[in-house]
Amino acid sequence: MVDFLIFLEVVLNGLMAGVMYALVALGFVLIFKASGIFNYAQGVMALFAAATLVGLINGQVPFAHMISAITGVKVHHFGWHINAFLAIALTGLVMFALAVVIERYILKHLVNQEPIILFMATIGLAFFMEGFSDLMWGSELKALDVGIPKGIVEPLDEATFNAFGYGMYIDWLDVYATAIAIILVVSLTLFSQYTKTGRALRAVADDHQAALSVGISLRRIWVIVWTIAGIVALVAGIMWGSKSGVQFSLSLIALKALPVLILGGFTSIPGAIVGGLIIGVGEKLFEYSIGPMIGGATENWFAYVLALAFLIFRPQGLFGDKIIERV
Amino acid sequence: MLDATQQGYTTPDGRKIGGPVMEMKNITLRFGGVTALQDISFDILEGEIRAIIGPNGAGKSSMLNVMNGFYHPQEGEVWFRGAKRGPMKPHAIAHQGIARTFQNIALFKGMSTLDNIMSGRLTKMKAGMLSQAFWFGKAEKEEVEHREAVEKIIDFLEIQAIRKTPVSRLPYGLQKRVELGRALAAEPSLLLLDEPMAGMNVEEKEDMCRFILDVNDEFGTTIALIEHDMGVVMDIADRVVVLDYGKKIGDGLPADVRADQAVIDAYLGVSHD
Numbered sequence: 100m101v102d103f104l105i106f107l108e109v110v111l112n113g114l115m116a117g118v119m120y121a122l123v124a125l126g127f128v129l130i131f132k133a134s135g136i137f138n139y140a141q142g143v144m145a146l147f148a149a150a151t152l153v154g155l156i157n158g159q160v161p162f163a164h165m166i167s168a169i170t171g172v173k174v175h176h177f178g179w180h181i182n183a184f185l186a187i188a189l190t191g192l193v194m195f196a197l198a199v200v201i202e203r204y205i206l207k208h209l210v211n212q213e214p215i216i217l218f219m220a221t222i223g224l225a226f227f228m229e230g231f232s233d234l235m236w237g238s239e240l241k242a243l244d245v246g247i248p249k250g251i252v253e254p255l256d257e258a259t260f261n262a263f264g265y266g267m268y269i270d271w272l273d274v275y276a277t278a279i280a281i282i283l284v285v286s287l288t289l290f291s292q293y294t295k296t297g298r299a300l301r302a303v304a305d306d307h308q309a310a311l312s313v314g315i316s317l318r319r320i321w322v323i324v325w326t327i328a329g330i331v332a333l334v335a336g337i338m339w340g341s342k343s344g345v346q347f348s349l350s351l352i353a354l355k356a357l358p359v360l361i362l363g364g365f366t367s368i369p370g371a372i373v374g375g376l377i378i379g380v381g382e383k384l385f386e387y388s389i390g391p392m393i394g395g396a397t398e399n400w401f402a403y404v405l406a407l408a409f410l411i412f413r414p415q416g417l418f419g420d421k422i423i424e425r426v
Numbered sequence: 427m428l429d430a431t432q433q434g435y436t437t438p439d440g441r442k443i444g445g446p447v448m449e450m451k452n453i454t455l456r457f458g459g460v461t462a463l464q465d466i467s468f469d470i471l472e473g474e475i476r477a478i479i480g481p482n483g484a485g486k487s488s489m490l491n492v493m494n495g496f497y498h499p500q501e502g503e504v505w506f507r508g509a510k511r512g513p514m515k516p517h518a519i520a521h522q523g524i525a526r527t528f529q530n531i532a533l534f535k536g537m538s539t540l541d542n543i544m545s546g547r548l549t550k551m552k553a554g555m556l557s558q559a560f561w562f563g564k565a566e567k568e569e570v571e572h573r574e575a576v577e578k579i580i581d582f583l584e585i586q587a588i589r590k591t592p593v594s595r596l597p598y599g600l601q602k603r604v605e606l607g608r609a610l611a612a613e614p615s616l617l618l619l620d621e622p623m624a625g626m627n628v629e630e631k632e633d634m635c636r637f638i639l640d641v642n643d644e645f646g647t648t649i650a651l652i653e654h655d656m657g658v659v660m661d662i663a664d665r666v667v668v669l670d671y672g673k674k675i676g677d678g679l680p681a682d683v684r685a686d687q688a689v690i691d692a693y694l695g696v697s698h699d
Contacts, residue, residue, distance in 0.1 A: 290558070290559065293569065294558035294559075294565060294569075295545075295547075295548055295551045295553065295558065295565075295568075295569075296558055297558075298537075298541060298544060298545050298548070299545065299548060301534060301536060301537060301541075302534045302537075302545045304536065305533075305534035305535050305536050305537070306532045306533070306534055306535070308496070308528065308532055309528065309532035309533065309534065310517075310534075311496070311515075311516040311517050311520070312494060312516060312520060312525070312526050312528075312532070312609075313520055313525070313545055313546050313548050313549070313608065313612065314517050314518075314520030314521050314548050314549040314612070315517055315545075315548060316515070316517045316518075317517070
């Protein structure tokens, strides 16, 4: 029974880690579907969103270092603290402004270019935003606390310990992150299925010319898509930032999303979720069962090896559009 | 030859044709060094079915793309409902009441028939983002209202059986019909059809002809269509423009156009010298 409980604990923790991966992957899928752009900057967007949120909550002065370097005035904080919910809403507005700027100054000029050129543009965007984020909010490790409870779920720990002699370890933060991610995915799905803007998003994803002919403005849709991706990045940034602090490494979660995308396919929202869960559970189980035999630390590479195997046997992913070769 | 003046005329079957809906004035369109359309003028009158015909590469599709704003001509003017139209984006032109279909079907492949036709209603829907995001008030009411309008179109086109089917699974003829449905959903005042009958068998062609005539008759929609099949054009068009190598070589009643020597030469391939 204890063995089973440990197994269950590993699976549950894997599922919850998987939800976090799925959250990051979702940002990629949304933009890729609507505009065919693989947004390399998605991870940096999560970093930027989280750093902005911390900065707003703590009343940090943006560009403090630059201001003191130029004017000699030493400013660091406004001396106020903003309520976390208000700060999240404000950060949402910042992500919207970012989407407008990206559309206006990058995408608009690259309409009808090759995908690789757009991809290169997002790499440039990633580097720019990384530097911009440091310049605006500083590069030190910052703690993010929006009031999500952390630590072991004690009732579960006690109950399982009393009943079976083994206390299961589940973190509150993971439970909340999972719940929030599920709410986010469900509301995104409903929005895209049952509203005219959602329908317009899907229309643009399917056929640009036809979308124009029914009166959809591509530029408007791109702003909406990048805003949604920015908000997904914000949520991912909050979750990962609460877990391990806000710093540069946060932007690297995007790398974990790549295997998820290869499993789930770049064009499928359910694929991103299932892919995330498979990788989350897979790497935890692998670490738990095979890990000790080969010296551990398998979580660092398991996802990528799994993705490699998928590339060989099913390159379109689990749910991706089927690749049909025409001769 | 018919004298189609600005006041309109009456067709042999007794339909009243009104003033001009769209006027193309001296349109010239170039792609780099290639002249796709050269100094072309014609008009489309209220309530008529206007055909644009010509051999392959004559510039018919280019002409349609100029009309709905995909292409912007280097020279010439497009007049719509008595006003000169500036360089507008295609989505803005759609909002003016011009809908179209495509030669190579351009449906939203991931969506059902119903959703495809619903997306054609977009220009008619007014609810704001916030209302949609929380699905309250205007957005909800609107979805229900427009759903009714879409159901009417589905009945009209006799495609009730495939309402929920993803369009990518439909046979070619039905896809063409769904695309017509999407264009109709906008309740356009000018409907542009790019080879609505291309690739169809006789039966499908007859159905499509019937729908086009019914649309014109029941909703009074002005229609401009491109067609290869001369038989079809003779049957349904009120007036015909003939293009060849980007130039206009004929314009008038179907019977007159068919008897015109220049048109016959273009179709039979007399050498240009």
